[in-house]
Amino acid sequence: MQSRFFVLAFCFLAITRVSAETLRWGFSPTDPAPYVMMQGGELGPSITRSMGELVASRLGWQLEFVEVPNNRLDQSLRGGRIDLVCNTNPAWHRAPEKHRWSRPLYHDADVVVIRAGRTIPDRLEDMEGMRIGAGHDQHYPPELANAFSDGTFQRLDVRDTETRLRMVEHNRLDATVERRRAVQYHITRHPDHLLAIAPWTLAEIPLQCVAEQKHRDRGTRAIETLERLYGDQDIRAVLTGFGLVAEQ
Template identity: 35%
Template sequence: MLCGLLALPCAADNLRWGYGPADAMPYVGVEQQRLQRGLAHRLGLELALRLDLPVEFIETPNNRLETYLQQGRLHLICNANPEWVGEPQRLHWSPPLYEEEDVLLQHRDTAPLTSLQSLHGKVLGTSLGYVYSAPLMAAFADQRILRQDVRDLDTSLQMLDKQRLDAVIDMRRNLAYKLAQHPQLRLDFSPWVVQRYQVHCAYGPHLPVAAERLDALLVELRDQGRIEQWLEEALRSAADSPEVSAR
């Protein structure tokens, strides 16, 4: 278990905050096997102060996040959406906190990808355990588009730069952060937006505070512009943040 606490030991009444191993900046920044940067870190520490409750940041495989929430091994995850879990009705969903969109990066020497059909017969770099738009998932299922799960986003982009993939799909902010870190990559955004969506936090049934109280704090931070500010600060830091081996 990886704990990022406010200088306090792990305890049963900590707020256990889960994140996936493929999550990336500006949302999750892992250094020396600990979550130390990004929106999840800033938001988690702020909530810990306001709730007077230590927070643990726990890396969890994506395919176990939902189960761990139900079991109480995690209390919440953020950067989430009800369409990405199997039984969203069993979780409490916060109000929307910000918007994101899934987009494609492609090699600049290739023709622009402008639709689902333009991906037919191509190999798309994806993240293990991630759920994408329903039309794209259907195209993976019948192999009109070949899904290739890659262990992390850096590896995906290196493969794309060498044209071992036809495109990579991820959140726009994640990809923008990586391009700012690695301007030498010969990659461009596709003009096609695969999917736009609202992003929430999801709470399991063992949350140690009232869900309504946590909702109110998150809405306050959203409406004050703090969440958007933290995201913008993380994005601006990309050029000054050389790639650090996280694991």
């Protein structure tokens, strides 16, 4: 009798596991901390992981994190490789009106970072001829993108924020353009840093989550759940835990 109970219990758990929905949460491994942090080739403790686990738990779904380069997000959403992705903005997508968007969860900004002790430029035009660090799949405001294209700045593509900041400290780059929150997070973890952030911004960026909504409803349901969690302060608590201020 006892053995039959365990067999039935195992079968029930197996059926439940098979029948449960799986939410495929996309992320770019080159997004900076604290949005994305990699550990051993996998997504580690980060805003992305915390938000994904919170949403999946509320829905009662399994969760799979899927690496997607920033320049392939639209393709991955349309093709069903991922159900949604966060830390993005409608301006970075070819047809944003075809997707389901969350409200802005927090704002960030593109800022110029130089080595401490150097003269901080007052505007972009003051940086002519500089070696500027950039990410190959990152989105930049038009003014900066044009300056890269016409050779006003010497663009050096470097994979991740941490490496670019270290290169600035060691004078291998004259400056780098980064997300302000990412630089602030780096500075809090490295009090002996040799970095200075320009007081002006290249662009203010409201960051949102986006889901494909034409053929599948998993992403749309995740967005709806995320909105409810935001209203209940749960998402705000995640952001606050990583030093970010959520939108009111």
